[in-house]
Amino acid sequence: MNAPMTGLAMMPDLEPPRLVDEEPAVVVSGLTKRYGDFTAVDQVGFTAFPGEVIGVVGESGSGKSTLLRLLNLEEQPQAGTYTLGIKSCAGVNLFTLGRFESRSTRVRHIGIVYQNPHLGLHMHHTSGGNVAERLLVAGERSFHALRRRARAALDASEFPMDRIDVPPLTLSGGMQQRVQLAKAIALEPDLLLLDEPTTGLDVSVQALVLDTLKRLQRDRRITMVIVSHDLGVIRTLADRVLVMRRGAVVEAGLTDQVLGDPQHPYTQQLVHAKL
């Protein structure tokens, strides 16, 4: 991550990767999103390698969620490129895709878990059905396969199987997040986006959901981008961190380094505010 670090006693720039010769899973550069005069995301860039978890921290309004919406192809930026290391669109800037390809790329290759389950789930349909819908959209037409694959995804999200036919509306917040997670991983995405996945949950439930995410990451090596203002969540999950402020990345680095030896004044403030 060669993000600009402004206003610092400059640390030397890092070298390009030498030991790791894997193709990156995600490459984002120069991403800029403006709403009128307001710049929500300002020249953001990062690279994620397969199986890596990138944390994005920053206070409310720092552009974290907008960044995630851009990565989920829900919005078009004014500038920037975004590529995924997948065969079907290797080297293609995903923002140049047409409406259909964009949607199909989102369905097949990107999963998302929103902070608010209402955004990600059909609350009145069954939990199993919510997961099945994702498979249906991707073209699965066997009822038994749908049933089996929905179960498998819910199981991987540690959702209790006896509630598979219960609508999320009647479930607790933690269970709703598990349904969202199952839906997001049902198609084994190349990129999993998590927007404050545990915010608003009880602390004990939070820990359980985090644990599930950690397990998934270990077992499936899914590349993830997780947005959170909770440094504890980032510390638990992320390999590397982007610190965002006013839409821009002010600091980027290994999680333990950014949280333990922050360089930018804003990061120092953020880290100490937590402690």
Next chain:
Amino acid sequence: MTPLGTDPAASPLLSVRDLAKRFEIHHLGRQVATFQAVDFDLDAGEFLMLGGANGTGKSTLLRTLYRSCRTDTGTAIYRSARGPIDLLRAADIDIAWLRRAEIGFVTQFLQARPRISAEDIVAEPLLQSGQDHKTAIGEARRWLDAFGLKPTLWPAYPSAFSGGEQQKVNLARALIRPRRLLFLDEPTASLDRLARRALVARLEELKRAGVAMIGVFHFPEDIQHLVDQQIILDADTPLADPVSQGDMADVAE
């Protein structure tokens, strides 16, 4: 990067020159210096002991080489199996790979995670490196046994363990996978005699296997016989370590 000789055996595993670290504390508007002008070479199988009074930056030095801290001064050329690289300037992704594959960090703190049993925590590095679950758990139990953790505790969650028991889990996890370079940050603190002996035995074994180690020990007598070199950090740049102990747990990974 400095060009290095082509024969890896001919040059040291880790070559540190002019290493220094300052903390810039923005809200105070000042810099705090720690160690300065540190030079050393470390060969495979060598043990380097870091000494010095409290606050001279021994832990910080380990953390700087492990890249939990950044510095703008010096070089630290490490000969990875994949080629030489400056630890201070390597890409984050390379450091992440080195931490998974070649360089370990042992602290006195266990980062216990909820609902993960002791044996699973210990087995995790093996699972991450692609071993099957059964072998990994078997290895994990062997190590927990060697460090003297009661078998009844193996499937339990370590968050409820005593400090000493947690440390045994931590050491087993940190030492279970072969590394080429190990940083040891007071790993014997809060260990009982039995566990200390097991640790020293494991370190001897690792040293014989060619693992290079840099260590900070509160009671150096235990491992005195392993030490090949010693560096005493100066006390003339005293420092209140601005990094709280809470953050130290990070590097246990």
Next chain:
Amino acid sequence: MTALRDLVRPWQRYSYGFLDESAKRAVRRGLLKAIAIPGCQISYASREMPMARGWGTGGLQVSLTLVEPESVVKVIDQGADDGVNAANIRSFIARASGARTTTDTLEATLIQSRHRIPEERLTRNQLLVLQVPDPEPLRAVVPDISVARIMHADADYGLMWLKLYEQLVQAGRVTQSSSYPSLVNGRHIMSPSPIPRWDTPKLHQAENLTLLSAGREKRLYAVPPWTDVKPLEFSDVAFKVEDQTGRVCERTGATGQFMNEMPLLDGTSTFELSDAGFAEKLARRRAGEAVTIGPTYYVDGELQP
């Protein structure tokens, strides 16, 4: 001084086919679009008709637009030619156009129908106009019609499939009995109007043009001849039509066609062909009259290729 007679226009006949020319032109335009994009709902300016909305005004406007003096018109309601509504619409079309009427499917060139497709196979010279109460197949899953239109545009039919999935999960079978959602020409999901499942396969690769019109909802759509119409089905849970096994028509002795069930006081039922015009012909033939019966879509309950 302006006299009252200066303000009124002299009496004129209604335009041919009741609708004025501009209304017919608007319907024709809508129909052309609908035929060009099979299964896609096209908005049109549905007019006031001398009949309450919801009673077939959509079908009527299409019929009146397309009718010619040479047309032979058949109108059916749930398969019957003699329902009050069907009879009224038939006589209205005849009066407004001078066209001849019939109850014989083979003879008809323009068939307006509510909730059934005749059992005798329609041919390329025939037009089928279906009355549609609710043209939006996604309504059951998306209450917001603007969202539904975007979903059609994106061919985003996951929710539609989900509805069937959940019927299977909850009832063990697909419980959708009529208006069975069908994919037209591999692109748009359409509600084929509330025809029974039995009639849905008749639309697939049909020789005739089918026009569907919802007067209250102001939507037109079409299935052109030789177009794929595939009911949504899972690969391992096949689409099934209503089983007519063991049902014998009281009037004609016919079997293997779509029957109406007539409950009796003793708790049992008798059955009668739902397609009344077809039944009438079978009855006349039974009585010894020379009647031409056309090939039917189903023979002995089996769909014919």
